[in-house]
Amino acid sequence: MKILVTGSNGQLGTELVNRYFDRSNDELFVGDLPDIDITSELSIASTFASIAPDVVINCAAWTAVDAAEEKESSAFTVNAEGPAILATYCARTGARLVQISTDYVFGGDASEPYREDSQPGPITAYGRTKLAGENFVRELLPDNHLVIRTAWLYSPTGHNFVKTIIKAQRDRETLSVVTDQIGQPTSASDLADQIVTLLDTYSGPGIFHGTNSGVTSWFEFARAIMSEIGEDPERILPTDSSSYVQLAPRPAYSVLGHQGWAAVGMEPMRDWRIALHEAMPEIMLAIE
Numbered sequence: 001m002k003i004l005v006t007g008s009n010g011q012l013g014t015e016l017v018n019r020y021f022d023r024s025n026d027e028l029f030v031g032d033l034p035d036i037d038i039t040s041e042l043s044i045a046s047t048f049a050s051i052a053p054d055v056v057i058n059c060a061a062w063t064a065v066d067a068a069e070e071k072e073s074s075a076f077t078v079n080a081e082g083p084a085i086l087a088t089y090c091a092r093t094g095a096r097l098v099q100i101s102t103d104y105v106f107g108g109d110a111s112e113p114y115r116e117d118s119q120p121g122p123i124t125a126y127g128r129t130k131l132a133g134e135n136f137v138r139e140l141l142p143d144n145h146l147v148i149r150t151a152w153l154y155s156p157t158g159h160n161f162v163k164t165i166i167k168a169q170r171d172r173e174t175l176s177v178v179t180d181q182i183g184q185p186t187s188a189s190d191l192a193d194q195i196v197t198l199l200d201t202y203s204g205p206g207i208f209h210g211t212n213s214g215v216t217s218w219f220e221f222a223r224a225i226m227s228e229i230g231e232d233p234e235r236i237l238p239t240d241s242s243s244y245v246q247l248a249p250r251p252a253y254s255v256l257g258h259q260g261w262a263a264v265g266m267e268p269m270r271d272w273r274i275a276l277h278e279a280m281p282e283i284m285l286a287i288e
């Protein structure tokens with residue numbers, strides 16, 4: 001199969017490229033700015049004409065959550081119009097589209113994990129644009145889409161919370177991290193494995209929640225990172241969201257349920273602590 005990964009230089013894109021690179025049955029094509037721009041119909045038309053992909057995995061996104069509050073139309077172009085262009089070309093050619101989405105499509109005020117079919121209700125510009133992207137993809141490709149929602153992603157590539165904590169603790173004796181935002185730290189490596197297995201085993205459409213299992217706060221996550229690098233976790237001090245105000249409101253409870261995997265004969269992704277432990281050596285190597 002011909003697999004096209006868009007946003008291939010990002011955290012998840014890089015992991016997917018690594019997975020498909022060596023597979024003899026698949027032919028991998030990679031695309032990121034400036035070579036492939038998902039918001040340009042011209043760029044996508046010529047990509048489809050030259051590659052004719054069987055599967056497109058769209059990891060390209062506007063991921064700057066706070067900046068999206070001030071530039072929602074720019075975020076909409078990347079997070080909603082880009083996937084719509086990809087879906088249009090997939091519909092014309094019979095290709096499958098995997099659209100990566102987010103827990104931010106929900107309001108984050110639940111008291112139990114969001115199901116795949118729970119009613120979305122984004123409270124941020126980023127969440128609204130990502131939900132619009134999901135909806136375009138589902139409408140334009142009713143039988144040939146996969147929407148994978150993820151959250152709290154980290155990897156050796158790019159910027160993420162794990163790397164931020166490791167670097168920040170080098171300069172400061174203590175770091176204050178919020179205890180009142182709950183979610184699911186997710187290894188991009190694990191998510192890439194889950195997506196590859198899903199594509200190998202299931203040919204239908206659907207929404208899936210691609211987050212590691214277990215639930216924690218940013219505070220506990222930071223302490224776990226400190227333990228992993230052999231530093232004293234007590235150097236992470238508790239604070240709450242009222243003392244760390246950001247432009248985009250952060251969800252208090254942003255936990256995704258994993259009911260969808262059983263329906264396709266797959267297990268949910270493993271516990272976040274095991275995934276973090278396994279990911280740490282490569283992350284440390286990537287930190288200068």
Ligand SMILES: NC(=O)c1ccc[n+]([C@@H]2O[C@H](COP(=O)([O-])OP(=O)(O)OC[C@H]3O[C@@H](n4cnc5c(N)ncnc54)[C@H](OP(=O)(O)O)[C@@H]3O)[C@@H](O)[C@H]2O)c1
Pocket residue numbers: 006007008009010011012013031032033036037038039058059060061062063078082100101102103130149150151152153154158
């Ligand atoms: N990171 C998280 O914690 C998180 C949480 C929930 C959901 N997600 C979703 O997971 C997916 C992957 O996230 P990630 O963390 O891997 O993202 P990332 O590291 O920010 O990578 C996104 C990639 O897309 C590229 N890109 C941006 N605009 C593009 C365009 N118009 N055409 C082609 N490529 C473009 C970016 O290039 P530039 O760097 O040059 O802009 C970047 O290489 C996204 O859909 C994101 O919304 C992420």
